[in-house]
Amino acid sequence: MQALVMLLAAGGTYLGLLAAAAAASNPGRQDTPSTPPLHRRQKRDWIWNQMHIDEEKNGSLPHYVGKIKSSVNHRNTKYQLKGDSAGKVFRVDENTGDVYAFERLDREKIPEYQLMALVVDKNTEKNLESPSNFTIKVHDINDNWPVFTQLVFNASVPEMSGIGTSVIQLTAVDADDPTVADHASVIYRLKEGEEHFRIRGPGLIETANKNLDRETVPMYKIVVETQDAQGLRGDSGTATVFITLQDVNDNFPIFTQARYTFSVPEDIRVGSPLGSLFVKDPDEPQNRKTKYSIVQGEYRDTFTIEPDPTRNEGIIKPMKPLDYERIQQYSFTIEATDPTIDLRYLSGTSTKNTARVIINVTDVDEPPNFKQPFYHFQLKENEKKSWIGSVLAVDPDAAQRSIGYSIRRTSDKGQFFGINKRGNIYNVKELDREVYPWYNLTVEAKELDSSGTPTGKESIVQVHIEIMDENDNAPEFAKPYEPKVCENAPQGKLVVQISAIDKDITPRDVKFKFSLSTEDSNFTLTDNHDNTANITVKHGYFDRERAKVHHLPILISDNGRPSLTGTSMLQVTVCKCNERGEFILCEEVAAQAGVSIQALVAIFLSILTLVVFTLLYVLWRRLRNQARSHGKSVPEIHEQLVTYDEEGGGEMDNTSYDVSVLNSVRHGGAKPPRPALDARPSLYAQVQKPPRHAPGAHAPGEMAAMIEVKKDEADHDGGGPPYDTLHIYGYEGAESIAESLSSLGTDSSDSDIDYDFLNDWGPRFKMLAELYGSDPREELLY
Numbered sequence: 047m048q049a050l051v052m053l054l055a056a057g058g059t060y061l062g063l064l065a066a067a068a069a070a071s072n073p074g075r076q077d078t079p080s081t082p083p084l085h086r087r088q089k090r091d092w093i094w095n096q097m098h099i100d101e102e103k104n105g106s107l108p109h110y111v112g113k114i115k116s117s118v119n120h121r122n123t124k125y126q127l128k129g130d131s132a133g134k135v136f137r138v139d140e141n142t143g144d145v146y147a148f149e150r151l152d153r154e155k156i157p158e159y160q161l162m163a164l165v166v167d168k169n170t171e172k173n174l175e176s177p178s179n180f181t182i183k184v185h186d187i188n189d190n191w192p193v194f195t196q197l198v199f200n201a202s203v204p205e206m207s208g209i210g211t212s213v214i215q216l217t218a219v220d221a222d223d224p225t226v227a228d229h230a231s232v233i234y235r236l237k238e239g240e241e242h243f244r245i246r247g248p249g250l251i252e253t254a255n256k257n258l259d260r261e262t263v264p265m266y267k268i269v270v271e272t273q274d275a276q277g278l279r280g281d282s283g284t285a286t287v288f289i290t291l292q293d294v295n296d297n298f299p300i301f302t303q304a305r306y307t308f309s310v311p312e313d314i315r316v317g318s319p320l321g322s323l324f325v326k327d328p329d330e331p332q333n334r335k336t337k338y339s340i341v342q343g344e345y346r347d348t349f350t351i352e353p354d355p356t357r358n359e360g361i362i363k364p365m366k367p368l369d370y371e372r373i374q375q376y377s378f379t380i381e382a383t384d385p386t387i388d389l390r391y392l393s394g395t396s397t398k399n400t401a402r403v404i405i406n407v408t409d410v411d412e413p414p415n416f417k418q419p420f421y422h423f424q425l426k427e428n429e430k431k432s433w434i435g436s437v438l439a440v441d442p443d444a445a446q447r448s449i450g451y452s453i454r455r456t457s458d459k460g461q462f463f464g465i466n467k468r469g470n471i472y473n474v475k476e477l478d479r480e481v482y483p484w485y486n487l488t489v490e491a492k493e494l495d496s497s498g499t500p501t502g503k504e505s506i507v508q509v510h511i512e513i514m515d516e517n518d519n520a521p522e523f524a525k526p527y528e529p530k531v532c533e534n535a536p537q538g539k540l541v542v543q544i545s546a547i548d549k550d551i552t553p554r555d556v557k558f559k560f561s562l563s564t565e566d567s568n569f570t571l572t573d574n575h576d577n578t579a580n581i582t583v584k585h586g587y588f589d590r591e592r593a594k595v596h597h598l599p600i601l602i603s604d605n606g607r608p609s610l611t612g613t614s615m616l617q618v619t620v621c622k623c624n625e626r627g628e629f630i631l632c633e634e635v636a637a638q639a640g641v642s643i644q645a646l647v648a649i650f651l652s653i654l655t656l657v658v659f660t661l662l663y664v665l666w667r668r669l670r671n672q673a674r675s676h677g678k679s680v681p682e683i684h685e686q687l688v689t690y691d692e693e694g695g696g697e698m699d700n701t702s703y704d705v706s707v708l709n710s711v712r713h714g715g716a717k718p719p720r721p722a723l724d725a726r727p728s729l730y731a732q733v734q735k736p737p738r739h740a741p742g743a744h745a746p747g748e749m750a751a752m753i754e755v756k757k758d759e760a761d762h763d764g765g766g767p768p769y770d771t772l773h774i775y776g777y778e779g780a781e782s783i784a785e786s787l788s789s790l791g792t793d794s795s796d797s798d799i800d801y802d803f804l805n806d807w808g809p810r811f812k813m814l815a816e817l818y819g820s821d822p823r824e825e826l827l828y
Contacts (some may be wrong), residue, residue: 097111097182098182098184099147099184099185101150101151101152101185102150102152107149107150108137108148110144111147112182113143115143116165118174122167123174124141125140129159131161135148135149136182154190158182161181161182162178190220191272191274192219192232192273193219193221194270194272194283195218197285198287198288199214201213201214201287202291202292205293205294206296208253209256210252212250214289215250215251216270218234219232220274232274233274234271235270235273242255242258242266243268251289265288266291267289268286269284271284294333296388297387298398299336299384300382301323301325301401302324303401305403306401306402307405308321309406310368310406311407311408312370312408313410314368319363320361320363322354322362323351323361323362323382324358325359325360325382327358331356331358337353338360338381338382348364348376349362349365349376349378360380360382362405370407371442374406375405376405377403377404380400380401381399381400382399383398411493411503412441412443413491413504414440414442415505416437416439417438419507420509422509422512423435423511424512425477425512425514427476427477427478428477428518430473434473435511436471439491450493450494451466451489452489452490453465453490454488454490457486462477471489478513480549484512485511486511487509488507490505491505515550517604517606518610520548521548521604521610522547522549522614523544523545523546523602523614527542529616529619530620531621532620535587539586540581541582543578544560544600556577556606557605558577558602559573559602560579560601560602561573561600563600567598569583588620590622593620596618598616599613599616601613
C-alpha cells in the first residue's frame with residue numbers, strides 16, 4: 047500500500063513538470079488587455095551538471111570538469127567564463143559549454159574556484175541570459191603525510207616522578223581534508239626512548255619509569271614518528287624531544303672527611319670564619335638544605351656552623367672570645383643532615399652523617415685587659431685629692447708583663463687630672479661643678495717590657511668622674527629686676543616682688559631668707575617665707591631732685607650647710623607719674639653688665655700679648671736704627687764680591703783703553719770730574735785711549751781714572767750697603783800692556799807701579815791696598 051502511494055506521488059510530480067515545460071515552450075501566448083496578467087515564478091534557463099574535479103589527476107591535460115548549457119536555443123549562442131582562474135586554469139568550449147582544467151590542481155593550496163558563466167550572442171556579444179556564478183570544488187586525495195609543528199621539542203619533568211607523569215604534548219598536522227575518512231588522522235609512535243617514556247593518545251608523552259635519577263642521567267633524548275591512518279609517512283614526520291630532569295632534594299649530605307682539624311689565634315674576632323666543613327651533596331644548590339649541629343661536647347654555645355649551599359660547605363664561627371690561657375683545644379662531634387628531604391625518594395640510605403672537629407687555639411701577644419668596661423668615680427668640687435679612684439688592667443698572656451697608665455690629653459685638655467703607675471687617678475686642680483659637672487677621661491693601658499719600654503700593645507677604657515656639689519655659691523636674684531616707683535607713691539605701695547636662685551644643686555626643701563642690709567631707706571622688705579619677698583614704700587613721697595635712682599643692697603641667705611649669704615643690688619628708679627599712677631618720666635638705669643672670670647682672663651691675655659708685640663717691634667726698630675748709625679763698626683762689617691765680566695779689547699784694541707791712566711796717579715795726575723748721574727756716559731767711554739806707544743812705554747792715567755770713577759760712584763751711592771764691598775775689576779787695559787789686576791788670580795802684583803796710594807782712599811779700598819800694597823807681611827782681612 048505504501049509503495050503504491052509513493053508511486054502515485056512520483057507520477058503526479060512528473061506530470062506537473064511536463065505541464066510546466068509545455069507552458070514555457072509556448073512563446074506565442076501573450077496576455078491580452080481583457081485577460082488579467084498571470085503572476086508565475088520565472089523558470090531558470092541555465093542547465094549544467096554539478097562540477098567536481100580530483101586533485102593531482104594523472105591523465106593528460108586538459109582534464110574535463112563538466113558541462114554548462116542554457117535552455118536558450120539560439121544559433122548564435124556562445125559560452126564564456128569569467129573569474130580569476132578563467133582563461134588560466136579553466137576554459138570553456140564556446141560552442142558546447144564543456145569546461146576543462148588546463149592545470150593539475152592541489153586542494154591543499156586552493157580547495158575551490160569561483161567562476162561566472164555567460165551566454166552571449168556571437169555577433170553582438172550581448173548577453174542572452176543573465177550571468178550566473180558557480181563553484182568548482184577540488185576533491186581531496188590522501189597525498190600528504192603528517193608534519194610536526196617543529197622538529198625539536200624541549201621538555202622537563204621532576205626526577206623520580208611516578209609512572210604516567212605527563213611530560214609534553216606533541217602536535218603534528220596533516221594537510222589533507224579532515225572530512226574525508228582517514229585522510230588527516232595522525233598516529234604517533236616512539237622510535238627511541240621507549241624504555242623510559244611512552245606516548246599515549248594524540249601525542250602525549252608520559253614517564254614509563256619511576257627511577258629517573260637526575261644525578262645519574264640528567265637528560266634524555268627520544269624520537270617520535272607520525273603517520274596517517276593509511277600508513278602514509280615522510281621524512282618531516284619525525285621530531286626529536288629532549289627531556290631534562292628537574293632536580294629534587296633526594297640526597298643527604300655526606301662529609302668529605304671524617305676528621306677536621308683547625309688552628310686559630312686566640313684573638314680571632316667573634317663571628318669571623320674559623321674554617322670550613324665540606325660535604326658532598328649532588329643536589330643543586332637550591333635543594334641543599336644541610337643543617338649542621340654539634341652533637342657531643344659542651345661547646346655548643348662557643349661555636350656555630352653556618353651553611354653555604356653554593357659552595358656545599360659549613361662555616362665554623364666562634365660565638366665567644368677564645369682564650370689560650372684558659373682552653374688550648376676544643377674537640378667535638380658534628381652532624382650533617384637535611385630535614386627537608388622527602389623520604390619517599392630514599393631507599394635504605396642513612397639520614398645522618400657525622401665527623402670529628404678539633405680546634406687548636408694558638409697564643410698571641412694580646413693587649414692589656416681592664417677589669418671593668420668603664421669606671422665611675424665621684425669627686426667633691428673645690429677639693430684636691432691624691433686618690434679619686436683606681437683603674438686596673440692586666441696582661442692576659444702568660445708573660446704577665448707590667449702595665450703603664452696614661453690619660454689621653456684630648457680627653458683632659460685642661461690637664462686637671464693625673465694617673466700614677468698603679469692606676470690611681472688624682473686631680474691636680476680644684477674643680478668647680480658649676481663650670482663642668484662631669485669629666486670623661488680616656489685612660490690608656492700600655493704593655494711594658496722588662497726595660498719599661500712599651501711593646502705596642504695597648505687598651506683604653508672610659509673613666510667618668512662626677513663632680514659632687516658643695517654649697518659654695520650664695521643665692522642671687524632669679525632674674526634682673528628694673529623696678530620703678532612714683533615719686534608721690536603712698537606708704538605701703540608695692541614696688542616689686544623678688545625671688546632668688548642658687549647655682550648649686552637646689553634641694554626640694556631649700557629656703558631663702560631676704561633682708562635689707564641697711565634700714566636707712568624709704569623702702570621696706572617683707573619676707574613672704576615662700577622664697578619670695580616684697581619691696582614696699584616705707585614712708586612715702588620721694589624727692590627726684592635728691593635721688594632719681596635708689597640702690598637697695600638686699601641680703602639673700604640659703605639654708606645649706608654651711609649657710610651662704612649673698613648681696614644683690616636692687617636699683618629702684620623714681621619716676622614722675624600722672625594722676626592715675628602711670629609713669630610719665632623715668633631715668634634710664636645703666637645696665638650692669640657682669641663679666642665672668644674667664645672673660646677677664648681672656649681680655650688680660652689679649653692685652654698682654656699686644657703689649658709684648660709692641661715692645662718687640664719698638665726694640666727691633668731701635669736695633670735697626672743703631673745698626674744704620676754704626677754701619678761701619680767692626681761687628682757689622684761685611685764683604686761682598688762683585689764681579690765685572692767685562693774685558694778689554696786685547697792687544698789689537700787701539701782706541702778704547704789705556705793703562706797710562708792708572709800710572710798718572712803716581713805722577714800727580716788730576717782726577718777726572720764725575721759727570722752728573724742723569725747724563726753720565728759709560729765708565730770706559732770716558733777714558734780716551736792715547737795713541738799707541740812704543741813697546742815698553744807706559745801710558746799713565748787710564749786705570750787710575752777708572753778706579754777713581756768707581757770710587758766716586760761708591761761714595762755717592764745712597765742706595766748702596768753701608769759696609770765694605772770688594773769690587774773686582776777684570777780689566778787688563780789697552781793691548782794688555784799691564785797684567786790682570788783681578789784679585790782672583792793672585793794676591794800680589796809684579797808690576798813696578800806703587801799702589802800704596804790706595805791706602806789714602808779710605809776703608810772702601812783697604813782690601814785693594816792690602817792686595818797690591820808694598821808690605822807683604824800685613825794680614826789679609828775678610
